[in-house]
Structures are given as structure tokens and as C-alpha cells.
Amino acid sequence: MHATGFIAAMRLTIHRDLLIAFRHWGQVAQPLIFFVMVTTLFPLALGPDLATLRGIAAGTLWVAALLASLLGLELLFRADHADGTLEQMLLSGQPLAMLVLAKAVAHWLVSGMPLVLLSPVVAASLAVPRAAHNTVLLSLGLGTAILSSLGAIGSALTLGLRRGSLLLGLLVLPLAMPALIFGARAIDLSIHGDSPRGPLLLLAAMLALALTLTPPAVAAALRISAE
Amino acid sequence: MRPIFPLQLSNFSGISAEAIEFWRGERRVLAGVSFELARGECLHVLGPNGSGKTTLLRVVAGLLEPEQGSVHWGGRPTREQRDAWCAAFSYLAHSDGLKPELTARENLAFEIGLRRRVQDAELDEALARVGLAGRDQAAGTLSAGQRRRLALARVVLAEAPLWILDEPYTNLDTAGASLVSDVITRHLDAGGAALIAAHQPPAIPNHVPRQLVLA
Numbered sequence: 147m148h149a150t151g152f153i154a155a156m157r158l159t160i161h162r163d164l165l166i167a168f169r170h171w172g173q174v175a176q177p178l179i180f181f182v183m184v185t186t187l188f189p190l191a192l193g194p195d196l197a198t199l200r201g202i203a204a205g206t207l208w209v210a211a212l213l214a215s216l217l218g219l220e221l222l223f224r225a226d227h228a229d230g231t232l233e234q235m236l237l238s239g240q241p242l243a244m245l246v247l248a249k250a251v252a253h254w255l256v257s258g259m260p261l262v263l264l265s266p267v268v269a270a271s272l273a274v275p276r277a278a279h280n281t282v283l284l285s286l287g288l289g290t291a292i293l294s295s296l297g298a299i300g301s302a303l304t305l306g307l308r309r310g311s312l313l314l315g316l317l318v319l320p321l322a323m324p325a326l327i328f329g330a331r332a333i334d335l336s337i338h339g340d341s342p343r344g345p346l347l348l349l350a351a352m353l354a355l356a357l358t359l360t361p362p363a364v365a366a367a368l369r370i371s372a373e
Numbered sequence: 374m375r376p377i378f379p380l381q382l383s384n385f386s387g388i389s390a391e392a393i394e395f396w397r398g399e400r401r402v403l404a405g406v407s408f409e410l411a412r413g414e415c416l417h418v419l420g421p422n423g424s425g426k427t428t429l430l431r432v433v434a435g436l437l438e439p440e441q442g443s444v445h446w447g448g449r450p451t452r453e454q455r456d457a458w459c460a461a462f463s464y465l466a467h468s469d470g471l472k473p474e475l476t477a478r479e480n481l482a483f484e485i486g487l488r489r490r491v492q493d494a495e496l497d498e499a500l501a502r503v504g505l506a507g508r509d510q511a512a513g514t515l516s517a518g519q520r521r522r523l524a525l526a527r528v529v530l531a532e533a534p535l536w537i538l539d540e541p542y543t544n545l546d547t548a549g550a551s552l553v554s555d556v557i558t559r560h561l562d563a564g565g566a567a568l569i570a571a572h573q574p575p576a577i578p579n580h581v582p583r584q585l586v587l588a
Contacts, residue, residue, distance in 0.1 A: 149460070150486060150487055150488060159487075162475070165479065166474045229468060229470065229472060230469060231472055233466055235487070237464050238459065238487040238488060239460040240487055373436065
């Protein structure tokens with residue numbers, strides 16, 4: 147018998163979660179539609195003054211991305227918990243932290259990446275100059291990955307709770323604030339022609355920290371929730 | 374009788390549980406439960422509803438931590454060798470542990486794939502063995518009995534020496550029930566062991582299950 151290594155187990159987990167996501171298109175599209183709708187509301191409400199739109203663009207993009215990411219987070223482990231596959235995952239003999247990381251990666255690929263890819267279009271509607279679009283991509287790319295990682299903690303801790311989504315927001319939003327501050331700052335600097343290097347490097351450091359520290363915490367939370 | 378799939382028995386030497394005590398709030402669910410289970414043996418856990426059958430199985434599997442007592446495998450507590458211990462058993466819970474969006478085959482490929490490399494032919498053979506050949510549809514569209522059969526296929530394919538089965542006959546028709554008995558018999562004949570919680574004694578020819586009665 148050839149035992150499965152943890153890399154192969156992670157690949158399988160990502161593959162499975164993507165397969166399930168693509169069979170639930172509605173759920174996948176929900177955060178994306180939310181992101182587009184919220185960011186579209188601002189030009190409609192504030193009027194066509196480009197300077198005003200440019201002034202609020204960084205904050206709007208980031209807050210909308212943050213709230214859109216929260217939408218799908220509740221489901222990260224809930225379905226696995228309900229259908230018993232989480233139990234089987236706990237008993238698979240694979241390092242749970244690695245499987246958790248794989249699930250967070252799959253979640254980002256499904257909910258974070260499409261949002262990032264769409265962000266230059268949305269940024270253009272907020273009068274963000276073309277030169278800043280790369281910063282928008284990078285900032286939201288790093289930021290949504292941080293949110294997927296942090297959100298996994300909240301999702302695992304609120305597993306099995308009736309009003310988990312409300313508590314999930316209360317848990318995740320304060321943790322996400324540093325990412326929001328530096329992410330929005332990076333875009334703002336870029337819009338004004340300054341270098342966004344500093345905030346972006348801080349975001350990258352936060353992502354490295356989140357990817358390292360959150361999987362063991364999520365694994366511990368899942369073991370407690372499974373009881 | 375030839376086992377359905379080759380068992381990896383080289384590292385399995387039976388298990389023992391010593392004085393397991395488990396509390397839920399103010400209620401003591403398990404009070405000093407002890408047992409031993411060797412290769413080729415079946416232990417039937419029985420008792421009225423709420424007597425702690427499922428709890429005991431979950432404690433043995435490591436999903437619950439007992440207040441007192443421990444489960445030993447290979448002379449060491451299982452909690453000290455969690456990953457190796459998980460590879461030594463296959464667990465059939467109350468819920469089937471299947472993804473409704475995935476097909477029967479995809480479910481098996483994922484669940485078994487987490488444990489070992491699995492060939493397509495093995496998946497086909499397992500599905501045929503539990504009467505699901507040609508029913509490679511989403512698990513959510515299968516009947517409750519068919520899902521139970523699929524979960525049983527996962528247990529068989531895992532090639533684990535110990536089977537921990539919680540009410541394996543649930544939702545099964547007569548043919549399904551005899552299928553469960555048949556695969557358990559083959560497993561025991563091959564030197565495997567089974568810990569089964571069920572209201573009725575499992576009908577296993579040539580094997581007399583020992584009983585552990587929970588009050």
C-alpha cells in the first residue's frame with residue numbers, strides 16, 4: 147500500500163473543493179456580484195466628479211472586497227461538518243493543518259481570485275488611473291488571501307453555532323483591519339503617483355504570517371468543534 | 374475465503390480500552406468502560422438509546438477525549454500516535470460522510486485518496502461489490518440505503534485492519550444487510566477486527582461476536 151503524502155492530499159482537497167464550487171455556481175458568483183454592486187453604488191450616489199471618486203476609490207475597493215470575502219467564509223467548513231466529511235478528514239491520518247491550508251487556498255481561488263481579476267474594471271469605474279491598476283491587483287490579491295486565511299479561523303470557531311455568520315463578522319473584521327489599512331494605503335499612494343512598495347511589503351509579510359500561523363489554529367478549532 | 378482487498382495487518386496487534394469515563398455536562402455517559410479486541414475478533418457494542426454506544430466509538434476513534442481512561446494500540450495510548458492510529462482503522466459514522474455534489478466514484482476517489490493511492494479498477498470493483506456498479510451519479514441523488522452502501526465501500530477500500538462501524542445496518546434492505554454481514558465476515562476471516570455498535574447482533578457466519586453491554 148502506498149500511503150498518500152500531504153502534498154498529494156492537499157492537491158486532492160483543492161481539486162475536490164473546486165469541483166464542488168463549480169457545481170454551485172450561484173454560491174461562487176455571490177461575493178463577486180456583491181463586490182461589483184457595492185462598488186457601482188458609489189459613483190451612482192456621489193455623482194460623476196472624478197476627483198471625489200478617486201479620493202474614495204481605495205477605501206471603497208477594500209471595504210467592498212472585505213465584506214464580499216466574508217460572504218463565502220461561513221460555508222468554508224459548514225457543509226463538511228453537516229455531511230460528515232469533516233469527520234472523515236479528521237480521521238484521514240493526514241496533517242489537518244495542511245488540509246485546512248488547502249481548503250483556504252481553494253476558497254481563495256473560488257472567491258478571492260475572480261474578485262481580484264475583476265478589480266481593475268471596478269477600479270476604472272472609480273476613476274483610478276491606469277497606472278495604479280497593478281497596485282490594485284497586487285493589493286487586493288494579497289489582501290483577499292489574508293482574508294481567506296483569517297476567515298478560516300472564524301469559520302472553524304463558529305462551526306455548529308446557529309447565528310455563526312454574525313459572530314464570524316465580529317471575529318474576522320477586527321483581525322482584518324491591519325490588512326485593510328495597509329492595502330487601502332497602497333492603492334491610495336499609487337493613485338497619487340507615489341510608490342506603494344512599503345504597504346505592499348507589509349501586506350506580503352502579513353500573508354506569510356497568516357499562512358504560517360492560522361492553519362494550526364484552525365485545525366485545533368476544528369477538532370474542538372467536531373466534539 | 375479470499376479477502377476482498379488485501380489487508381495491511383502487519384502493524385496491527387489489537388486494541389484495548391481501559392476504564393474509559395466520559396461526561397456530557399452533568400451526565401456520566403461512559404463509566405469505566407474497558408475491553409480488548411484482537412485480530413480476527415468482532416466486538417458488538419449494544420445498549421439502549423443514549424447508553425453511549427456512539428460516544429464510545431468516537432472516543433476509540435479519537436474524535437472525543439475521555440475524562441479518564443485511554444485506548445491503547447501497540448502498547449501505547451492512541452492519542453500519542455494519532456496519525457498512525459488513524460491509518461489503522463476505518464470509521465463508518467451515523468452520517469455517511471459523503472459529498473452530495475460529488476459522484477459515488479469521486480467521493481471514493483477523494484476519501485481513499487487521502488489515505489493511499491487508489492486505482493480506477495479498485496474503485497470500480499468496490500462500487501460493484503456494494504451493488505452500485507453503473508450508478509456513478511451524484512451521491513445526493515442516491516437513496517439513503519445506496520449512500521450507506523457507498524460509505525461501506527469506503528470502509529472496505531480503506532484497507533484498514535480495524536473497522537469501527539456505527540449502526541452499519543441503518544437504511545439497508547435485506548440484501549444490503551447481508552452485504553454488510555458478508556464484508557464483515559471476509560474482513561474478520563482475513564485477520565481484521567471490527568468494533569460494531571448496533572441494536573441487533575451482526576449476523577456473521579463462523580464468528581461469534583463478543584458483546585459489550587452499555588447500561
